[in-house]
Amino acid sequence: MDNPKSSARWMRLKEVLITTTVGWVPALALGGALRNLLYRKIFKHLGSSVYIQEGAEFIGASSIEIGDGAYIFRGVRLDGREQNSRIWIGDRVALERGVVILAGENCSIAIGENTYIGHYTCLGGPGSIKIGKDCQIASHSGIFANNHNFTDLTRKIKDQGLTCKGIVIEDDCWLGHGVTVLDGVTIGQGSVIGAGSVVTKDIPPYSIAVGAPARVIRSRKTTELITSTRNQKYLSTDSSRLPVPISDALTKVENTAELLHQCLQTFDGTVPPPLVFEKLLYALLDCIRQVMEVDTVTILLRTEAGQQLTVHASLGLEEEIAAGIKIPIGRGFAGNIAARNELMIVDDLSTVEVVSPILRNKGIQSMLGVPLLSEERMIGVFHIGTFRPRHFNRDDAHLMQLISDRLGLAIAPLLGSGKFISPNETKVGFIGSKRVEVSIEPANKLQVQCRYGASLKHLSNHFQALTQPRSLSGNWCYI
Structure with missing residues (x-):
């Protein structure tokens, strides 16, 4: 029997047994404490004081690391089952209900400390995604580190493969409701992206960008209070x-x-x-x-x-x-x-x-x-x-x-x-x-x-x- 495959099957079986046993138990019935205790056996790392609400789903937990004081609410799905995939959740990160994170093969998805991910937001590989510290990403946003090739008219689009350049969102960024970030983009530190925007190209640091495709309309560096008494x-x-x-x-x-x-x-x-x-x-x-x-x-x-x-x-x-x-x-x-x-x-x-x-x-x-x-x-x-x-x-x-x-x-x-x-x-x-x-x-x-x-x-x-x-x-x- 193939040892790596056998080991993976055993890890998945243990994961299913543990999550099925305690994953549904309400927090009021000590479900949170039970999950904190037993989930350490399946995660690559689980920090202290982590709150995992009932109904959260984990696949490939051995590739998932969760930092201290993180909050993971009902309906969250973290999937790190593919080969050489990694999901890293930093200290005090909050994943609201319905957040889905899918890491593909040879993919790393990292979320920096103190970052908030809003309801029903989706992060997907197989390109890597790096989100910095202190970011706020509002609900129903989509961050997709892949693009379909479609130049060959003689073949179906699904058969033409993907490009995976990766996405970087630097520290202290705010993405409004329903923002979409496409593959190959870097959003610079301290930037604000307006609700409903589609980010298709790099955004310089401390920018305010809106629209589909998103364009920079202002720099935050120039929005300080004018305190002169003149006029x-x-x-x-x-x-x-x-x-x-x-x-x-x-x-x-x-x-x-x-x-x-x-x-x-x-x-x-x-x-x-x-x-x-x-x-x-x-x-x-x-x-x-x-x-x-x-x-x-x-x-x-x-x-x-x-x-x-x-x-x-x-x-x-x-x-x-x-x-x-x-x-x-x-x-x-x-x-x-x-x-x-x-x-x-x-x-x-x-x-x-x-x-x-x-x-x-x-x-x-x-x-x-x-x-x-x-x-x-x-x-x-x-x-x-x-x-x-x-x-x-x-x-x-x-x-x-x-x-x-x-x-x-x-x-x-x-x-x-x-x-x-x-x-x-x-x-x-x-x-x-x-x-x-x-x-x-x-x-x-x-x-x-x-x-x-x-x-x-x-x-x-x-x-x-x-x-x-x-x-x-x-x-x-x-x-």
Whole structure:
């Protein structure tokens, strides 16, 4: 008789006998104490003070290790029967009702200490899964470390095998209800995944990601409470939110940019940004200027070649747009921010190199700038300045980064379309073979002259609705 097979049969028989004998006994009838005593004979390791509720199922218990103080509730199923499989449950892990963990051949599934796995969540190999410490995974989630091959149309999908790259969820992550994580993904430390999301690619540490497929919408590193007393009346009580007027202005820019992007998908030419979109952008810059009590607010975007920055919008430095100033990446204030991909604060501008002579001619004394990012990709620079000496502090930098995160995500799809051209290139664009001219009258009325059809008409109506004057926080900022 084959000794390994015989040993496996005996282990399985012992496992069935013990779990059948005491597995059903309610905790109130000393079932928990009995399981703690007898299950040590079948598990590879069973820690102290483990709570195993009646009705939990274990297959291949000799491949399962459970740490101290773990909680395993009714309906949990741990299956480590395959060859060279391993299931490791860390100290104080809680597996809620209905959790299923299936380890395949040569598969390791490890859950770090203090992690919570919600009701009816499924973890499956045969690829390995590693979940870090202090994670929270909500109910009905699925973490599947395998993918079916399906390229061969002459064979059934089930006969084409699997790819098994493995999944890593690092420490202190929170996955909302119904999240699905697919094979080959790493979710970085401290990340939050929104309910119902499908994670198909790596998520950087401290990110907030949502959607199917999941995309990063914000970094948690920039959501600390802004505690500066300056303009305290404008601040939200929620530490993860922007000052209310700026948040409202950003929302208008985001909504308009999304609609513009959708319309551009149907066209095969290029078009300048409609002037109402620019008007909303300038209203946002004006809000920022007033809330932060600065004299200049400027957005620079990376050129198509990627080696320079051009000024796209500015309040206080409008001359840079008229002059067509271009800043090489790696030179000057904005160029160094872009090259290093990090914020920069300059208390005295006379002490640093500047490329644009307009900065000195206008008398800028102090500046704060941050990179504009979209999913970790640098697309431009966003900076503010004052005509008087000022020391920008940590709170100012946090507020700028919050604005930059949302602004970058709004603008990036328009740049990626390849149809969104700089405002200083032309005020007249072509959509396909149709000429489009866009202008604003002083009374905030939009004129859109085109002969293209319903798409731009719908866009025009949306713009007109957004540009009706409305007062926010008194009469200091109109949007």
